[in-house]
Ligand code: ADP
């Protein structure tokens with residue numbers, strides 16, 4: 001579903017990604033972890049073309065992200081992305097937030113967009129909040145709306161960049177529970193997170209990054225049981 005081949009990226013002289021290669025199969029849940037500044041956010045943003053790369057190729061569901069002629073807006077419509085800071089439209093109600101992309105990008109009729117949006121809102125347990133504005137919701141609720149909004153676009157894969165790290169501790173689980181449900185339903189997911197409990201529960205692959213490189217790329221059991229690199233062992237020792 002996602003094929004990342006030998007990508008490298010520089011900001012000026014600084015190399016942020018160094019020859020990264022990995023693949024995500026349909027239904028895979030890949031957790032990406034590693035120290036702050038190791039390039040996790042940059043890597044995940046290259047997948048939907050939010051960050052261009054200078055070398056290498058990325059193909060998502062048969063479409064090259066890195067080829068010059070690719071329409072990035074169309075590609076992004078097929079890849080859901082959820083960030084640390086919710087990023088709902090503050091001036092729109094929850095229902096309008098859910099419908100907007102469907103109407104504007106997928107050209108769905110307003111009624112159909114509302115119906116689909118509300119179906120996903122129900123799925124994240126927030127149907128009763130449909131007329132509220134983002135500022136009237138808790139952080140955990142806003143993040144669940146952001147997930148519902150991404151799902152209402154019928155994405156082929158979902159990208160998450162530290163979706164719980166801006167949340168108060170008591171709200172983390174309500175967001176992780178939604179993500180666990182998605183994973184169990186077979187959604188293809190790349191998840192940057194420090195929540196190793198989540199990784200243990202639903203990841204089938206773990207990528208560990210350090211200084212722009214993919215240092216480990218293996219099955220979950222291998223990663224938690226016997227990471228090959230000393231850096232990954234150090235990292236696990238510090239956060240577990
Ligand atoms: P992570 O998500 O693992 O913390 P990032 O991908 O955000 O890492 O950043 C990797 C490195 O690239 C960091 O050293 C960061 O300071 C640098 N970086 C990120 N964005 C930019 C940018 N727009 N310009 C210059 N350097 C950047």
Ligand code: MG
Pocket residue numbers: 040041042162
């Ligand atoms: Mg980051």
